[in-house]
Amino acid sequence: MFIKIYFNDKPLFLCDEFNEEINGYAHHDDAVFIDEFSSAAVNSMIHEMRQEKVHAGIYYHPKLNELQKAFWKKFVLVKAGGGLVLNENDEILFMCRRKKWDLPKGKLDKGETIEECALREVKEETGLNKVKLKKPLTVTYHTYDENGKHILKESHWFLMEATGKQEMKPQVEEQITELRWTDQKQVGKMLQESFPSIVDVFQSAGYDVK
Known part of the structure; x- marks a missing residue:
């Protein structure tokens, strides 16, 4: 392992x-x-x-x-939840944040489960209201420094489904500039302008990331 x-x-x-x-x-x-x-x-x-x-x-x-x-022991652990969201046409939701294609995710709030966190963050960052959690996918880890502390972010990822025709609105305060439903054939191309951890999420869901 x-x-x-x-x-x-x-x-x-x-x-x-x-x-x-x-x-x-x-x-x-x-x-x-x-x-x-x-x-x-x-x-x-x-x-x-x-x-x-x-x-x-x-x-x-x-x-x-x-x-x-x-x-x-060397880090402050921060937990987060996020989603790989499909619509009823099996298109995948990507969002552009800081000039990279990303997936919606965010930090766990006190008193909520990681599943509740993932659903809330997807809704907040995309404006989608009708979203169902399908199954857990994987957990990714990355590090960064914040206010002089070494942070280890533990992100729990879930496969989700957005039902019906819905309007989307990017959460601009989170530096999200675009939301895009993407045909599955375009996944490899989109991931060329993404992060390695996001590639790992797609691999865990069974996608060909090449």
Whole structure:
């Protein structure tokens, strides 16, 4: 098993075994590999992942849950929920935020479940009202700094369906400039101008992302 954490667009794999995806990065000259388990080694990997020259990181430990706990201690965990939304024509909803094609998501509010969060955020960011949650897809992780703190965002993704003909309105205060229903044949093209974590969401839903 493995957990993939993005530092900007660079993947760090926390793993207890190797698979085809991880092996694809293992032989890169600019990939970092660590198998020593200590707080200092965790700090070292985090430092390396922030270097421009580093392409990817692989941190191996036979007990993945222990490695995960050690990493989580270094960050403030922020949970979020989001959706891959289809309409009745099987078109996919993309939104443009900061000149990238993205999917609607946002932070978990106190007192709500992650499913409630995902539905609320989709509705708030798109203006859609009739949205049904179909099934969970995957969880993605990425890091960023905010107010001097190291944040690890844990985003829970769900497949959703928007029913009927609905008007949409982008949430401009969230820097969303466009909403677009997209034919499934165009997914690969749209993802070329998206984020690696969003590519992972589509892969988890069974889409050909090439």
